[in-house]
Amino acid sequence: MRPTVHDIAAAAGVSLATVDRVLNQRPGVRHVTREKVEKAIREIGYVRDVAAANLAKGRTYPLVFILPASDNSFMHGLNDEVRAAVARSPVERTDIRTLEVPAFDPTALVRVLDELGKERPSGIALVATDAPEVRDAVDRLVQDGIPVVTLVSDLTGSQRHHYAGVDNIAAGRTAARLLGRFLGGATGEIAVLAGSMLVRDHRERLEGFASVMAAEFPLLSILPVIEGRDDPEMAHMLVADALSKKSGIIGVYSLGAGNRGLIRALKEKAVDRSLTVIAHELTTHTRAALLDGTIDAILNQDAGHEVRSAIRVLKAKADGLAVIEAQERIRLDIFLKDNLP
Amino acid sequence: MRPTVHDIAAAAGVSLATVDRVLNQRPGVRHVTREKVEKAIREIGYVRDVAAANLAKGRTYPLVFILPASDNSFMHGLNDEVRAAVARSPVERTDIRTLEVPAFDPTALVRVLDELGKERPSGIALVATDAPEVRDAVDRLVQDGIPVVTLVSDLTGSQRHHYAGVDNIAAGRTAARLLGRFLGGATGEIAVLAGSMLVRDHRERLEGFASVMAAEFPLLSILPVIEGRDDPEMAHMLVADALSKKSGIIGVYSLGAGNRGLIRALKEKAVDRSLTVIAHELTTHTRAALLDGTIDAILNQDAGHEVRSAIRVLKAKADGLAVIEAQERIRLDIFLKDNLP
DNA sequence: CCAAATCTGATGTACGTAAATCAAAATCTA
DNA sequence: TAGATTTTGATTTACGTACATCAGATTTGG
Structure with a gap:
């Protein structure tokens, strides 16, 4: 049986009231007595029954x-x-x-x-x-x-x-490796869509992504980050624009939110280009895009x-x-x- | 404040004892009374305080x-x-x-x-x-x-x-897609190491793996399954043998345990062959192998x-x-x- | 050594529920 | 309708802890 306050009292040779004073750090206990009680607590391995304590309180x-x-x-x-x-x-x-x-x-x-x-x-x-x-x-x-x-x-x-x-640096690194491996040994450019570089999670994802890309996939080059403010409309516009202008893009890493816009842009501008795309956060939109092949992998936090x-x-x-x-x-x-x- | 047994009693117009009899399905309550109490319970939205109940019991x-x-x-x-x-x-x-x-x-x-x-x-x-x-x-x-x-x-x-x-069919399917994608569009043979086809999780992983391989990566062919009984020694022997005999192997899927033996065989026989390897279960051995590049991905259940x-x-x-x-x-x-x- | 201050013990109530007992009331049976 | 039976109520104790009160003991200061 699990020890109770009574057991402490018996072991320490003091009364229940004193044990209570020690346990709940109430005043009025001499230093030596307090130590005696604390020793007893340690020795019999008492742990407060939180359920009972909460009930009482x-x-x-x-x-x-x-x-x-x-x-x-x-x-x-x-x-x-x-x-x-x-x-x-x-x-x-x-x-x-x-x-x-x-x-x-x-x-x-x-x-x-x-x-x-x-x-x-x-x-x-x-x-x-x-x-x-x-x-x-x-x-x-x-x-x-x-x-x-x-x-x-x-x-x-x-x-x-x-x-x-989640560990966002690890997330970025993981995205880089997945993208790099999925692209085999191809050469080309990678577009990165972020929300804002003012939030730490996005900065860290980018940092992890860039470091693995640089170290292990030298044939892939990262284009300047597109900041979409986690806003679907803005993301759509910026990504569509980038896809039109840059024909060398073979992969996309979307590390923020606003993927609704990204997905629309991909469907409009890149059906024929077989891009490899990795995005963050599982939502109804990204889920559908993963299933229909628009997105290749989703990184998620629950x-x-x-x-x-x-x-x-x-x-x-x-x-x-x-x-x-x-x-x-x-x-x-x-x-x-x-x-x- | 959350309702208590007393509130049920008051609401139903019965005594505490009767409420207790209903709550703990004790005998001696007339059908109509029981219903009256149950109605009150529903109406005031009573939920038993499990902590207090456990304490009392x-x-x-x-x-x-x-x-x-x-x-x-x-x-x-x-x-x-x-x-x-x-x-x-x-x-x-x-x-x-x-x-x-x-x-x-x-x-x-x-x-x-x-x-x-x-x-x-x-x-x-x-x-x-x-x-x-x-x-x-x-x-x-x-x-x-x-x-x-x-x-x-x-x-x-x-x-x-x-x-x-875990959903082991999904695990097998995931392994297949990872392996297929990592191998780009290459042509070759895949070795599969299992523990035993007598346990359901291994059978299911193989089933999921084979179905995705067949449907989506026709250039990759699966060799007959190697059953290593989840035993490191046996796995080592069988895998080393397969690697020696089959030069067309470009990927390995280890869906069971006994990876210690697999890793040893890979290091002995395949350092120069740059195989893509996917294994199950994160252990000290598989972790080390992942870090040194012997294994490319690990699927794990916590x-x-x-x-x-x-x-x-x-x-x-x-x-x-x-x-x-x-x-x-x-x-x-x-x-x-x-x-x- | 006495009073004052400090410390300790004894005791009771409470939290929400479980479980038991005994008495009283309601219902059923003959 | 008496008597047996079933149902219900009232009350108590307990679980482990918190918290309060008051009396008694011990220590401290002068």
């Missing part, structure tokens, strides 16, 4: 998700997953609130973060815009003892407790996993508990037309 | 994992993950026991399953040997109300509640995820609760040298 975990107000499929999917988590709230004892902030706007994000500092929720998950002032705001929260995890996009040099997202992981980590940090590291690692999913879920 | 979940006594890295890894779950037992209220049975031995497996039927654990997870008598034994357990999940390898036509493993998923599902089934489907889907991981964890 009537505890819930007020959590806040800060998401960018972006109108693309990926962010919509992320939003859906947060809503699904809200639906599970009663069972998981969470109390989740979602805040929308303008995308790519550090100032707005900082303002929201600073306000949350006063409110002191049990935990905060945010899709970070990678700017020094955001990093400082997050670090203030962390210093204040509020658990913070970054979601999807990380925050350079910050003290955030955890990052629930938004549901990211949200669930963020919640688990925030709850664990709020209770000062350990997490199962391997469970919280967000994988880079690679989908070909054969292994779609 | 002092409940633990006795679970049994049945694993084959195979001496390969994958099964060792699976074993490690079960042990890790045992270490978490106090927190998760599980009480996990592992049983080893001879591999590929339906009779032994049936004997063990039948005995567990008497013992009535809260749930059973097994790596199934795909045979009718095993299926029948599992179905008896299910009929008896014992939750059963298959792990890694599924059981054809059985009533098991869940399968915690044993840790499989074990944790099996436990979650068994617990949920034991309590009659729903699971988060997406969370329990075991993905096919594709590793290139760039996205290794």
Whole structure:
């Protein structure tokens, strides 16, 4: 049987009340007594029954998700997953609130973060815009003892407790190798479509992509990055233009969102050119394009996993508990037309 | 505030005791009263607080994992993950026991399953040997109300509640497409190394592999399958032999275990031949081979995820609760040298 | 050594549910 | 309608922890 507070009391030769004072760091315990109790805790291997503790406390975990107000499929999917988590709230004892902030706007994000500092929720998950002032705001929260995890996009040099997202450098490298291998030993140009170089995940993907390309596929040259602002219309225009002008393009790497526009451009301008195309994020549009052969591979991050992981980590940090590291690692999913879920 | 049993009692106009009788399907409640209570439960949207219920019951979940006594890295890894779950037992209220049975031995497996039927654990997870008598034994357990999940390898036509493993047909198809694409438009022969055609996962991988190869890569022909019994020594001998005799081999698909032997054979016989190689299961050996270029891609199933998923599902089934489907889907991981964890 | 301050023990209630007991009420049977 | 039977209510204890209160013990300062 698992040891309880009574066992600690017996082992340490003190009363239940004293054990409670030590466990919940309440005042009024002499130093030596405290040590005696802590020793007993270690020796009998006591671990607090979190379920019982939460029951007694009537505890819930007020959590806040800060998401960018972006109108693309990926962010919509992320939003859906947060809503699904809200639906599970009663069972998981969470109390989740979602805040929308303008995308790519550090100032707005900082303002929201600073306000949350006063409110002191049990935990905060945010899709970070990678700017020094955001990093400082997050670090203030962390210093204040509020658990913070970054979601999807990380925050350079910050003290955030955890990052629930994929390794984007690895994603870029993987895309490069897949593209390089799929193209056999061909010579030609590669077009790269990004959202914005202001977000860290896109920068990192590009960095990984370029480094593997340079090192291992010297016959393929990367054209200047097209920035489509994750917007389908803009992406369509820019990609169509590039395809018209550059006849040497034999491959495309789309590392951001807005793939709806990319796919349309490909169908209009390149049906006959048999391009090899790799894109990020599995959505209804990219899925259809993968199945009909317009896209050759999709790299994906599972938004549901990211949200669930963020919640688990925030709850664990709020209770000062350990997490199962391997469970919280967000994988880079690679989908070909054969292994779609 | 979330509704409690007291709220049901008030809403239905009955006593707490009656509510308890209905909730825990105890006898002694008239049909009309039962209906009245059930209606109230639905109307106020009551959901049992599982944590509180488990606390009151002092409940633990006795679970049994049945694993084959195979001496390969994958099964060792699976074993490690079960042990890790045992270490978490106090927190998760599980009480996990592992049983080893001879591999590929339906009779032994049936004997063990039948005995567990008497013992009535809260749930059973097994790596199934795909045979009718095993299926029948599992179905008896299910009929008896014992939750059963298959792990890694599924059981054809059985009533098991869940399968915690990858879609092996999709895995084979994916391997075929990767291999076909990596080989560009080359012409040649593909060697396939399997463990045994007696286990369903290997059969399915081959099936998926062969179908995509035939349909989409007609220039590549599949050689007769080499069965290495998941044994490194045997695999080494057979593969080395094949490489010596067949000079037309340009690709290898290893769909089972025993990759240690395969890798040794490749290094001895094929350093100069630049074969394209795809293997299953990420182990220290395959990881090293991927990094040094001997292997081009590894398809993997995450044993840790499989074990944790099996436990979650068994617990949920034991309590009659729903699971988060997406969370329990075991993905096919594709590793290139760039996205290794 | 006494009073004041500090520390410790004993005890009770609460969280939401399970499970048991016993009494009372309702229903059924003859 | 009496008596047996079934159904329902009321109440209590328990699970492991949190938290509060008050009394008693020990330590500290002067």
